Amino acid sequence: MADVVLKDIRKQFGATEIIRGVDLTVDEGEFAVFVGPSGCGKSTLLRMISGLEDVSSGELHIGGRRMNDVQAAKRGVGMVFQSYALYPHLNVRDNMGFGLKVRKVPVDERDRRVREAAATLKLDALLDRYPRQLSGGQRQRVAIGRAIVGSPDVFLFDEPLSNLDAELRVHMRSEIAALHNRLKTTMIYVTHDQIEAMTLADKIVVLRDGLVEQIGSPRDLYEKPNNVFVAQFIGSPRMNLLPAAEAKLISPTHALPASAVSVGVRPEHLRVVEPTTDSLSATVTLNEYTGAVTLMHVELPGGQTCLVVDDKRDMPPIGTRIGLTADKDNLHFFDADGRAVS
Amino acid sequence: MTRRQIDIIYRTCWTLALLIVAIPFVFPFLWMVSAGFKSTTEIFGTPSLLPRVWRYENFIEVFTYQPFARQYFNSLYIAIAVTVLTLIISSLAGYALARMRFAGAGLLMLFLVSALMVPEEVTIIPNFFLIRSLGLIDTHWPLILLPTFGPHGVMATFLMRQYFLALPRELEDAGRMDGLSRIGIWWRIALPMSRPALAAVAIITFLFSWNLFLEPLIFLSSLEMFTLPLALSNFNDSYGLPLWNLQLAATTLAVLPILIVYLIAQRQITESFALSGVKG
Numbered sequence: 001m002a003d004v005v006l007k008d009i010r011k012q013f014g015a016t017e018i019i020r021g022v023d024l025t026v027d028e029g030e031f032a033v034f035v036g037p038s039g040c041g042k043s044t045l046l047r048m049i050s051g052l053e054d055v056s057s058g059e060l061h062i063g064g065r066r067m068n069d070v071q072a073a074k075r076g077v078g079m080v081f082q083s084y085a086l087y088p089h090l091n092v093r094d095n096m097g098f099g100l101k102v103r104k105v106p107v108d109e110r111d112r113r114v115r116e117a118a119a120t121l122k123l124d125a126l127l128d129r130y131p132r133q134l135s136g137g138q139r140q141r142v143a144i145g146r147a148i149v150g151s152p153d154v155f156l157f158d159e160p161l162s163n164l165d166a167e168l169r170v171h172m173r174s175e176i177a178a179l180h181n182r183l184k185t186t187m188i189y190v191t192h193d194q195i196e197a198m199t200l201a202d203k204i205v206v207l208r209d210g211l212v213e214q215i216g217s218p219r220d221l222y223e224k225p226n227n228v229f230v231a232q233f234i235g236s237p238r239m240n241l242l243p244a245a246e247a248k249l250i251s252p253t254h255a256l257p258a259s260a261v262s263v264g265v266r267p268e269h270l271r272v273v274e275p276t277t278d279s280l281s282a283t284v285t286l287n288e289y290t291g292a293v294t295l296m297h298v299e300l301p302g303g304q305t306c307l308v309v310d311d312k313r314d315m316p317p318i319g320t321r322i323g324l325t326a327d328k329d330n331l332h333f334f335d336a337d338g339r340a341v342s
Numbered sequence: 343m344t345r346r347q348i349d350i351i352y353r354t355c356w357t358l359a360l361l362i363v364a365i366p367f368v369f370p371f372l373w374m375v376s377a378g379f380k381s382t383t384e385i386f387g388t389p390s391l392l393p394r395v396w397r398y399e400n401f402i403e404v405f406t407y408q409p410f411a412r413q414y415f416n417s418l419y420i421a422i423a424v425t426v427l428t429l430i431i432s433s434l435a436g437y438a439l440a441r442m443r444f445a446g447a448g449l450l451m452l453f454l455v456s457a458l459m460v461p462e463e464v465t466i467i468p469n470f471f472l473i474r475s476l477g478l479i480d481t482h483w484p485l486i487l488l489p490t491f492g493p494h495g496v497m498a499t500f501l502m503r504q505y506f507l508a509l510p511r512e513l514e515d516a517g518r519m520d521g522l523s524r525i526g527i528w529w530r531i532a533l534p535m536s537r538p539a540l541a542a543v544a545i546i547t548f549l550f551s552w553n554l555f556l557e558p559l560i561f562l563s564s565l566e567m568f569t570l571p572l573a574l575s576n577f578n579d580s581y582g583l584p585l586w587n588l589q590l591a592a593t594t595l596a597v598l599p600i601l602i603v604y605l606i607a608q609r610q611i612t613e614s615f616a617l618s619g620v621k622g
Contacts, residue, residue, distance in 0.1 A: 089534040102520050
């Protein structure tokens with residue numbers, strides 16, 4: 001186990017700066033998730049930690065040791081790739097033991113470690129198969145196994161579940177969580193799926209355009225987003241953003257902060273009530289029944305659209321005028337620059 | 343009529359059609375083998391597919407007329423040397439051009455590919471002067487070096503480069519994470535994954551070297567140093583007219599390695615033709 005510390009890390013490709021000064025500490029045994037939209041630099045950051053990309057400037061420390069110029073294989077990190085990156089000409093056993101073979105680990109020791117990792121990941125019966133003979137989930141487990149046998153101090157996962165179907169993704173997600181609980185190793189995980197981020201992470205790092213927008217626990221990010229971007233990126237469906245003046249109608253008891261120009265309220269925090277002068281008036285435009293909840297699309301008098309999530313089965317029909325309210329604790333205010341204000 | 347019967351009729355018709363189409367390709371080969379067992383008189387007599395008198399001694403005479411065994415060996419070892427060298431150099435160069443970022447890589451590739459546009463006959467005279475100045479006339483060195491580093495080598499490099507371009511980069515990243523150097527990635531990941539391309543290059547190169555005629559004609563003068571294509575053109579009588587029966591018996595022997603290679607590597611050959619389409 002080791003901690004990972006990034007100090008003003010930057011990455012340039014020619015004149016383009018992809019990572020624009022990231023400061024971050026991932027503690028020993030922590031599960032950190034880098035999340036952000038496509039092109040935000042999360043995979044580049046992970047590759048810099050792994051050693052697959054050079055650090056243009058800044059300091060990278062793993063386990064207290066400066067790693068800027070250390071080769072990827074000597075950083076004590078194991079990486080799981082998005083496309084699994086299994087060697088197609090080697091069977092599962094040889095794929096898992098390949099790194100140890102390169103490092104000239106004795107055959108007995110190599111076999112023992114491969115068998116142990118295979119047992120952990122329930123791959124015992126598949127050791128003699130080739131990658132082409134495995135399902136997507138099995139390939140992903142082999143890719144994880146390949147990282148495990150190296151006994152790394154830090155595991156790096158680069159969108160490992162994005163090639164799997166929805167059902168398998170949920171299953172593998174729980175397996176990765178269980179693996180972290182069992183190994184207690186530091187793990188850094190990159191995803192664009194905020195559900196994966198919320199369910200797996202001890203700490204989420206939200207990135208945008210090569211900068212960290214916010215670092216915190218899933219709960220911190222959900223309940224106390226620093227800015228509009230994080231507020232709308234974390235949480236599904238995304239947070240509704242309305243003019244600040246509407247706050248009085250949503251929650252009449254709430255005092256409006258002086259610098260607030262917009263108010264955010266999550267769809268699941270809006271309640272449907274009879275339309276009164278003390279509630280936000282809206283007209284239902286669409287109901288989407290998903291089983292557990294219904295997503296109700298409404299239009300406000302100003303023309304903005306808004307989403308409401310409700311667990312009632314019978315929602316008001318399309319065209320019905322309704323009122324919307326929310327608890328004041330569930331309102332988020334933002335200033336003209338999109339920063340959160342209290 | 344049942345579905346099975348229709349299927350049988352359909353297959354039979356197809357087989358017959360393919361057999362008819364195959365005749366123009368197979369007949370000259372069968373005629374060559376047959377003529378190798380005939381006397382010269384019978385070859386030019388009434389046409390027949392099978393010899394009336396089987397002259398097995400033609401195949402012995404081939405070896406006594408000139409040092410054919412030595413010439414056979416020359417062709418074989420030169421073709422193997424050219425194939426091995428071309429595989430090593432084209433896979434290394436192809437990998438570098440496909441995967442390594444260095445200044446002028448694109449320009450270098452363009453420069454190399456432009457060499458393919460120069461007919462080999464145009465370069466034969468400068469090559470002759472070069473080889474002569476190196477003191478390598480009447481040796482096998484030009485027959486090994488010119489195909490390896492000449493236009494054929496460039497074509498092989500281009501073919502390998504195209505194949506390496508398609509290899510997933512994440513596999514190389516995985517190799518680096520496992521502790522492989524650049525040369526280690528080439529040897530332990532890129533090459534094992536490129537077997538179809540290597541097989542294509544090997545087969546094309548072997549055939550190229552095996553069939554090479556112009557270069558041996560220019561650079562070789564001793565019978566002992568001749569390769570098979572040159573030797574085949576040397577079965578002549580005292581008037582310089584071809585001894586057809588010996589020539590065809592020798593040709594039959596000359597195609598044996600190609601037949602063996604084909605029988606062993608039918609699948610790779612099919613893939614090689616598919617792959618060599620990349621160069622077009």
